[in-house]
Amino acid sequence: MALRRYTASIDGTIPVPALLYDDEELLASQDGVGIYDGCVYFLSLTWCTVFMSPINSLQKAPDYQTGSVHVSTHRLFFVHSQNPTSYSFTMGLLHVIRTNYYAGLFKSSPKVSLFLDADTALPLNTTSVQRTEIFESWECEVCSHRNPPGLSPAAARICALCGVPRSASAGSTASEASSQIQSLFSSIPESSYTSLSSSSSPGPPSPPSINDDSDGMACPACTFLNHPSLRVCEICTTPLSNVDHAGSMRAKSAPSTRPISPIGDIIDPANLLIKLSFRKGGDKPFYNVLRRALRSQAWEGKRIGHNARSGTSSLAVTSPDYGVTPVAMRPSGIDGIMRNVEASAHITQTDLNDALKDLEGLMMKAKDLVHLAGELNEKLTASSTTTTTSTLASPFSTTSSPGTQLSSPFSTTTLVPSTEPEEAKFIRSSLAQLGLQMSNTPVTLDMIKDERRWVEELARELARVLQGSPDDIPGQKSVGIMKERGIVGLDEVWGGWNRARGVALIPPSTFLQVLPHLPAYTTPPIRSRVFKSGLSVLHIPPYTHASFTARMVGYLALSGVMTTSQIAHEENITIGLADEMIAAIEADGVIFRDDERSAIRGGGSGTTSEVRWSRNLFLEYIWDGQL
Amino acid sequence: MALSTHTTPSGFLLPSIHSAPPFFTEQPNQTTHAHLTEQWTRLILTYARHKRLFVLRVEDAEAPGSDWDEILRNERINRRILPSYLSSLMAAMVAKNIAVYEPAKQTRAVLLYWRLPEEWADVLHSWATATGQLNTILTFYEISDPPIPSPLSGIPIPLLRRAITILSRSNRAQIIGVADGEGVRFFVG
Numbered sequence: 001m002a003l004r005r006y007t008a009s010i011d012g013t014i015p016v017p018a019l020l021y022d023d024e025e026l027l028a029s030q031d032g033v034g035i036y037d038g039c040v041y042f043l044s045l046t047w048c049t050v051f052m053s054p055i056n057s058l059q060k061a062p063d064y065q066t067g068s069v070h071v072s073t074h075r076l077f078f079v080h081s082q083n084p085t086s087y088s089f090t091m092g093l094l095h096v097i098r099t100n101y102y103a104g105l106f107k108s109s110p111k112v113s114l115f116l117d118a119d120t121a122l123p124l125n126t127t128s129v130q131r132t133e134i135f136e137s138w139e140c141e142v143c144s145h146r147n148p149p150g151l152s153p154a155a156a157r158i159c160a161l162c163g164v165p166r167s168a169s170a171g172s173t174a175s176e177a178s179s180q181i182q183s184l185f186s187s188i189p190e191s192s193y194t195s196l197s198s199s200s201s202p203g204p205p206s207p208p209s210i211n212d213d214s215d216g217m218a219c220p221a222c223t224f225l226n227h228p229s230l231r232v233c234e235i236c237t238t239p240l241s242n243v244d245h246a247g248s249m250r251a252k253s254a255p256s257t258r259p260i261s262p263i264g265d266i267i268d269p270a271n272l273l274i275k276l277s278f279r280k281g282g283d284k285p286f287y288n289v290l291r292r293a294l295r296s297q298a299w300e301g302k303r304i305g306h307n308a309r310s311g312t313s314s315l316a317v318t319s320p321d322y323g324v325t326p327v328a329m330r331p332s333g334i335d336g337i338m339r340n341v342e343a344s345a346h347i348t349q350t351d352l353n354d355a356l357k358d359l360e361g362l363m364m365k366a367k368d369l370v371h372l373a374g375e376l377n378e379k380l381t382a383s384s385t386t387t388t389t390s391t392l393a394s395p396f397s398t399t400s401s402p403g404t405q406l407s408s409p410f411s412t413t414t415l416v417p418s419t420e421p422e423e424a425k426f427i428r429s430s431l432a433q434l435g436l437q438m439s440n441t442p443v444t445l446d447m448i449k450d451e452r453r454w455v456e457e458l459a460r461e462l463a464r465v466l467q468g469s470p471d472d473i474p475g476q477k478s479v480g481i482m483k484e485r486g487i488v489g490l491d492e493v494w495g496g497w498n499r500a501r502g503v504a505l506i507p508p509s510t511f512l513q514v515l516p517h518l519p520a521y522t523t524p525p526i527r528s529r530v531f532k533s534g535l536s537v538l539h540i541p542p543y544t545h546a547s548f549t550a551r552m553v554g555y556l557a558l559s560g561v562m563t564t565s566q567i568a569h570e571e572n573i574t575i576g577l578a579d580e581m582i583a584a585i586e587a588d589g590v591i592f593r594d595d596e597r598s599a600i601r602g603g604g605s606g607t608t609s610e611v612r613w614s615r616n617l618f619l620e621y622i623w624d625g626q627l
Numbered sequence: 628m629a630l631s632t633h634t635t636p637s638g639f640l641l642p643s644i645h646s647a648p649p650f651f652t653e654q655p656n657q658t659t660h661a662h663l664t665e666q667w668t669r670l671i672l673t674y675a676r677h678k679r680l681f682v683l684r685v686e687d688a689e690a691p692g693s694d695w696d697e698i699l700r701n702e703r704i705n706r707r708i709l710p711s712y713l714s715s716l717m718a719a720m721v722a723k724n725i726a727v728y729e730p731a732k733q734t735r736a737v738l739l740y741w742r743l744p745e746e747w748a749d750v751l752h753s754w755a756t757a758t759g760q761l762n763t764i765l766t767f768y769e770i771s772d773p774p775i776p777s778p779l780s781g782i783p784i785p786l787l788r789r790a791i792t793i794l795s796r797s798n799r800a801q802i803i804g805v806a807d808g809e810g811v812r813f814f815v816g
Contacts, residue, residue: 625642
């Protein structure tokens with residue numbers, strides 16, 4: 001019988017959440033559920049045969065007719081409503097290979113069929129030695145991490161810290177199947193079990209009272225009836241014989257009231273089936289949750305990830321003889337950790353390389369695009385000139401201008417020459433919108449082989465950026481940086497120039513090489529100037545030291561005293577720049593300063609004071625005070 | 628900028644430059660700064676002679692109420708000299724040997740030589756001669772605080788001692804230990 005082969009009894013008086021492993025999660029609960037235990041043949045029959053044919057191999061399990069059923073990520077729980085102590089059981093979801101849903105008809109309740117895997121049936125003869133070991137805390141041989149009990153069997157097989165599987169010697173020859181049945185037998189660690197019962201939950205009998213029903217094990221020395229899970233006598237610590245222990249456990253798992261049918265021991269793969277009958281509804285949501293839990297295969301725990309790496313099929317987990325082999329193939333210990341780190345670093349490196357390659361490709365494409373736009377522009381210019389001449393010669397000629405291929409066929413068929421410039425203008429403006437302004441094609445080194453000429457070309461280009469090109473197309477906004485300002489910081493010029501170029505950016509060193517050539521290509525000549533503080537600027541003649549000094553003296557003659565900010569305002573330059581230029585004049589001794597910090601009242605508060613400038617009267621001063 | 632001289636309540640004629648606000652700011656320009664230091668030195672010494680002040684301290688620039696207010700501050704243009712500037716002026720004066728740090732080994736106070744010690748020695752000797760006190764023993768206090776006001780009234784003891792030392796080198800005076808301190812006897816030079 002499927003029920004007996006796959007389930008383990010639990011104490012239903014303990015709330016289900018307390019029965020869960022540490023890494024297990026309760027997903028759904030539903031009460032008013034009955035259990036059918038039997039074979040698959042029934043599936044094709046109608047509902048009435050369930051009740052009317054006594055010979056049907058699918059029968060209602062008499063002891064499991066009213067109860068609530070819970071599904072967790074790892075297991076299915078059935079808790080009997082009247083007799084939770086005796087008729088509650090749990091079943092691992094790993095046994096389920098297939099599910100079927102029957103929506104119900106007339107008096108028949110909706111049912112969920114669970115087809116069970118014959119290979120994972122629980123062996124009936126297990127030794128209690130293995131059972132207790134799996135639920136003790138254990139120390140990892142490699143990293144000495146003490147793994148706490150309470151994890152699911154799959155998770156408990158490997159060290160929680162380093163991922164090394166628990167050594168075979170520590171677990172003796174514990175096979176997976178046996179460890180699983182152990183987990184089902186006593187689904188919670190003993191420590192938490194006792195603490196739970198001692199915390200006086202209402203109704204449930206305490207562990208000793210369970211043992212009253214002859215399941216206790218008599219100590220060979222003092223005859224004390226010990227709890228079956230104990231290995232030594234509670235009173236005199238005499239080792240208890242474990243030989244008949246498994247038998248007692250089996251008796252507990254299969255309640256004595258249930259008749260032991262002989263077919264139970266014959267495993268017929270087709271007969272392995274459990275049905276859940278939902279008498280109070282709630283079947284659909286429960287079925288969905290159950291299917292999700294089955295799909296996620298949480299009971300395989302972390303093994304899935306590891307197996308994927310070592311190439312072991314995850315099927316091996318459920319095969320009965322998978323035991324140690326997949327575990328041994330997995331990289332383990334520090335070596336495994338190192339290898340994981342290396343692998344992830346390698347993946348990151350590959351990804352980065354790919355991304356950079358993409359970027360480089362994009363740059364190449366961008367260059368092509370710029371080139372193409374340049375050609376297009378040239379053709380447009382050529383076409384506009386040729387069409388005007390050709391239309392003068394023969395107004396109806398449709399060929400011979402290269403630009404017609406670029407413009408729309410409409411213009412070629414209508415043969416109206418005046419449309420041509422408009423088309424060209426449209427294409428030009430769309431090029432401009434794309435940022436492919438071709439009036440300022442960047443000069444690059446590969447265009448010009450001679451380095452000296454390159455620098456000169458750059459100077460010419462920079463002059464255009466600074467002062468705007470004289471042959472600007474009307475309506476096109478290209479105002480030079482220095483069109484309205486006489487003095488600009490070098491950093492701003494460099495940034496503006498490179499922004500205007502867009503591609504093949506100019507490094508600062510080249511920029512500085514270009515500067516000496518600039519006055520030859522600019523009108524008025526733009527020169528560079530370096531202030532004492534290191535600030536570099538480009539300026540036109542009115543901002544030379546001499547002419548600025550002259551202007552400054554003029555201001556001071558007019559108003560006597562001026563602050564730095566007043567001068568900056570007057571000159572329409574930044575205060576920082578004004579400060580630098582005035583400092584240069586002060587170094588000449590033409591002007592001198594009055595720091596407001598030396599005021600008696602007000603104005604003298606710390607650093608916020610302002611410097612006021614006036615003509616230097618001291619140099620020609622002659623003592624006129626008391627002698 | 629209309630600058631004009633100004634006469635203080637104590638009867639001192641301030642130079643017109645004292646009415647220029649930049650006069651109270653330490654100038655970064657070396658040439659201007661040197662020029663300004665010269666003007667300040669002259670102003671300080673003239674004023675010290677006018678009011679017979681011998682000691683200038685940095686504290687005098689820090690708060691109003693000192694003897695030097697009339698030149699270190701100018702209420703009419705709302706300017707005062709900053710202590711840091713005064714300190715650098717004092718250093719310049721010490722460097723030019725027209726002042727000396729007194730006491731030594733600090734830079735907060737100077738003894739002003741609006742007369743050099745040699746000049747003081749001459750004044751001292753001529754005073755002793757004029758008052759007929761040659762060959763008599765005088766204590767320092769009788770010189771610095773005489774019953775009849777003299778050119779030496781209020782002279783600081785260190786300066787007096789320096790002047791007497793100069794006189795004793797040319798055998799015109801001799802320092803003598805007396806019961807309550809030190810005395811000096813002047814000789815015909």
